[in-house]
Amino acid sequence: MSDLHIYNSYTREKEKFEPITPGHVGLYVCGPTVSGESHLGHARPYVTFDVVNRYLQHLGYKVRYVRNITDAGHFEEEGREATDKVAEKAILEKLEPMELVHKYTSLFHWAMRRFNTLEPSIEPTATGHIIEQISMIETIIAKGFAYEVNGSVYFDVKKYAAEYPYGKLSGRVLDDLLETTRLLDGQEEKRDKADFALWKKAAPEHIMRWQSPWGVGYPGWHIECSAMSSKYLGERFDIHGGGMDLQFPHHESEIAQSTIAHGCAPVNYWMHNNMITINGKKMGKSYNNVIKLTELFSGDHPILEQAYHPMVIRFNILQSHYRSTLDFSNEGLQASEKALKRLWEAYEVLQQLPSGNHAASDTELEAKALNWCHEAAEFMNDDFNTAKVLANLFELAPVINSLKTGQIKPDAISGSTLQLVKETYKIYLEDIFGLQPLKLVNDDKIDAVMQLVIDMRKQARSRKDFETSDKIRDMLATAGIHIKDEKGGEMSYTID
Numbered sequence: 176m177s178d179l180h181i182y183n184s185y186t187r188e189k190e191k192f193e194p195i196t197p198g199h200v201g202l203y204v205c206g207p208t209v210s211g212e213s214h215l216g217h218a219r220p221y222v223t224f225d226v227v228n229r230y231l232q233h234l235g236y237k238v239r240y241v242r243n244i245t246d247a248g249h250f251e252e253e254g255r256e257a258t259d260k261v262a263e264k265a266i267l268e269k270l271e272p273m274e275l276v277h278k279y280t281s282l283f284h285w286a287m288r289r290f291n292t293l294e295p296s297i298e299p300t301a302t303g304h305i306i307e308q309i310s311m312i313e314t315i316i317a318k319g320f321a322y323e324v325n326g327s328v329y330f331d332v333k334k335y336a337a338e339y340p341y342g343k344l345s346g347r348v349l350d351d352l353l354e355t356t357r358l359l360d361g362q363e364e365k366r367d368k369a370d371f372a373l374w375k376k377a378a379p380e381h382i383m384r385w386q387s388p389w390g391v392g393y394p395g396w397h398i399e400c401s402a403m404s405s406k407y408l409g410e411r412f413d414i415h416g417g418g419m420d421l422q423f424p425h426h427e428s429e430i431a432q433s434t435i436a437h438g439c440a441p442v443n444y445w446m447h448n449n450m451i452t453i454n455g456k457k458m459g460k461s462y463n464n465v466i467k468l469t470e471l472f473s474g475d476h477p478i479l480e481q482a483y484h485p486m487v488i489r490f491n492i493l494q495s496h497y498r499s500t501l502d503f504s505n506e507g508l509q510a511s512e513k514a515l516k517r518l519w520e521a522y523e524v525l526q527q528l529p530s531g532n533h534a535a536s537d538t539e540l541e542a543k544a545l546n547w548c549h550e551a552a553e554f555m556n557d558d559f560n561t562a563k564v565l566a567n568l569f570e571l572a573p574v575i576n577s578l579k580t581g582q583i584k585p586d587a588i589s590g591s592t593l594q595l596v597k598e599t600y601k602i603y604l605e606d607i608f609g610l611q612p613l614k615l616v617n618d619d620k621i622d623a624v625m626q627l628v629i630d631m632r633k634q635a636r637s638r639k640d641f642e643t644s645d646k647i648r649d650m651l652a653t654a655g656i657h658i659k660d661e662k663g664g665e666m667s668y669t670i671d
Contacts, residue, residue, distance in 0.1 A: 179234065181414070182498060182558045184422065184445040185344050189558055194413050195443065200236045201412035202228060203404040203442075205421055206298070208245040209279040212467045213286050215488075215503060216418070216451055216458055222489050222609075223448045223497045223559075224416045225292040229607045230555055240295040241407045246276040247301035247383060247394055272383050276302075286468040289485040291609045294665065299403045301394065305385050307402040308394045311436050312373045320435045324364040326376030326390035332369040335431050344430060344445060345423035371428050373398050397428035401441065404429075410437035416446040448497040453478065454504050466503075480505045483512070484613050490515045493561040493608055514569075519612050521572035522600050524579045530597070531590040540574065541588045547571050548592075548599040555607070564603055571596055625656070629666045632658065 179192040194200050204224045207217055221242075228240045287294075301308075312328055315321040321330050335341055336349045349369060372395040377384040384391050404412065410433075417426065426445065433441035450457070453464045466476050474482030491511040495501045535541035547567040554563040575596070577583040588596075604610050628647065635643040648658050651668075658668050 177553075177556065179556045180558055181444050181446060183443075184447045185442075190444065192413075192444065194236065195409075195411065198235070198237060200231050200238045200414065201408035202231070202238055202240045202414045202416065203400070203408055203412060204240070204242045204295075204415075205400060205417040205425070206243040206245060207279075207283050209276050209283060211279060212469060213279075213283045214458075214468060215453070215466045215471060217283075218286075218290065218468065218471075218488060219451055219492055219497075219501060220416065220418045220448050221287060221292055222290055222492045224446075225290075225609060226493065226561060226607060227414070227416065227446070227559060228293060229609060230559060233602070233607055239297070239408060240293075241297045241299065241404060242295040243400060243403050244276075244280055244298060244300045245396070245399065246273075246280070247305075247399065273302075282469075286485075288667070289468075289472065290489050291486070291611055293609070294661070297407050299407065301399040301403075302383075304399065304403050304406065305394065307406055308398045309374075309387050311398060311402050311405075311432070312394075313388065314436045315373065315432055318435055321373055322366065323389050326392060327364060327372060328374040328389055329365050329370040330373055330428070330432055331366065332371065332431070333367050335435065339431070339434060341431060342423075342427065345427050347423055347427070371395065371397060371424060373432065397425055398432060400425070401429050401433045401436065404441065405433065405437065411439050411441055411443070413442075414444045414446055415442040416448075419447040419449050422447060446497075449500050452500060452502045455502060478505075481509075483508050486611055486613055487512045487515055489608075490610060493610075494565055496558075496560055496562050498558070515610070516613065518565075518568060518572060518604070519610075521575045522604060523612075525575045525597055525600055528575070528578055528593060528597075529585075530594045531585075533586045533590050535587065535589040535592065536584060537587040540583070541592055544571065544574060544588050544592050544596060548595050551599055551603055561608065564608075568600065568603065571600075625668055629658070629668070632666065633664065636664075 180189045181192050182189050202224070204220065207213055224240075224242075228238055231238050312321065315330065316323070316328065319331075320335055321328055332341060332349065342348055374387060374389060374392050374394055376390055376392045381393070383393055385393060404415070415426070415429075430441060452458065453462075453466065456462050456464060458464055458466075464478060466479070470476040470479065471483050471488060472485060474480070487508060488511075491503070491508055492501065494511060494514075547570050550567055551564045554560040554567070557563075574583060574588075578585060578587070578593075628651070632644050632647045635641075635647070651658055656668055658666055660666055
């Protein structure tokens with residue numbers, strides 16, 4: 176399989192990846208609702224699609240990666256009362272809604288830096304795109320697939336389903352939905368229980384509100400992603416990603432409203448990562464096993480025996496294929512910690528081994544080493560199978576260690592093959608999987624100091640005081656701390 180193949184959740188088949196525009200990829204991933212701290216369930220999709228982004232770039236594509244921030248009080252109609260998450264939490268924490276949003280967006284970004292995820296190309300916010308959402312709703316109404324009642328606007332699911340395959344992505348049947356949908360707030364306004372809100376009238380006590388053609392209100396949850404993805408990636412784009420829990424109602428609704436607004440299906444390839452369990456149980460408040468990322472990093476949670484390094488968590492996620500269920504446990508994380516250390520030690524040994532120009536004296540071992548390296552690309556092209564790539568790197572690890580100790584003769588494999596092994600480790604461990612040695616990710620105190628230093632350097636550059644900016648960089652480098660200038664004026668750092 177020399178070409179990249181992706182499992183398309185919509186067709187339930189692996190399909191050869193063919194971008195709409197040759198050499199370019201439009202990738203949209205549903206971002207967090209910033210009404211509270213990010214938890215373990217957020218780690219998997221953002222690590223998964225970070226690797227997808229990295230691998231597409233490795234293949235030579237120019238990727239526009241869009242990941243939104245849901246900062247308008249999103250409400251859900253599937254299985255729970257309609258609530259404004261941001262406004263509710265703002266009242267509890269005695270903060271203005273945008274204060275709360277800034278607090279948890281910053282915390283989310285901090286966690287993503289700890290996981291060494293690349294920043295998205297664009298990170299739009301729901302509140303910054305109210306005009307686009309209103310415009311899209313107006314288009315859907317004009318085409319006859321939405322209606323206004325008492326200041327709220329609903330999408331006519333039954334009318335849509337009469338012409339389009341509603342429920343194909345999630346595998347849900349409309350008749351079943353009509354039987355199982357709970358009577359929630361505002362249901363009596365709808366023509367049909369399956370209809371979902373595009374815009375909700377704001378009650379007097381509702382904090383987050385905007386003026387619209389239908390009165391003061393706020394957008395539905397689903398419309399934001401359709402509006403933002405089409406604005407930045409076009410009416411039809413390549414890949415839409417997210418967790419499996421978003422297939423219904425969120426992604427199903429996105430497909431419906433975008434199809435009507437633009438006259439075409441919005442996405443060519445739908446990708447969904449599977450769910451996380453903790454000690455075999457679904458993660459949820461009722462099980463008292465929701466683990467915040469800060470708790471994972473500190474170990475401050477009743478079911479954790481120790482603190483876990485962000486790279487250990489990232490590695491643990493990549494040891495399973497993204498479409499398989501991933502169970503987190505102390506035992507599993509401890510095993511991942513040992514495995515990552517073992518793999519990285521082999522990588523450090525490998526970098527010290529001289530490649531040379533000699534031929535192989537052990538043709539059987541040579542063939543195995545070549546195969547393990549070449550298979551890595553095959554596995555990644557087979558729907559991003561990170562687990563199999565890691566398995567091959569582990570196959571190579573004892574060979575590397577034995578070359579160092581002399582148990583395997585230095586000329587057992589050729590110099591060119593040893594060089595290929597070095598390149599394979601570098602490409603997959605660092606460039607594609609985004610892993611770092613444990614000593615590179617620093618504790619909170621060092622991170623806080625470094626953020627202060629980085630801010631000072633940014634200020635110097637904004638004043639065009641490049642002498643001070645370069646001096647800060649050079650002095651840190653002599654201490655083994657390397658600052659990297661990123662796109663958009665951002666900076667990151669690593670420590671030797």
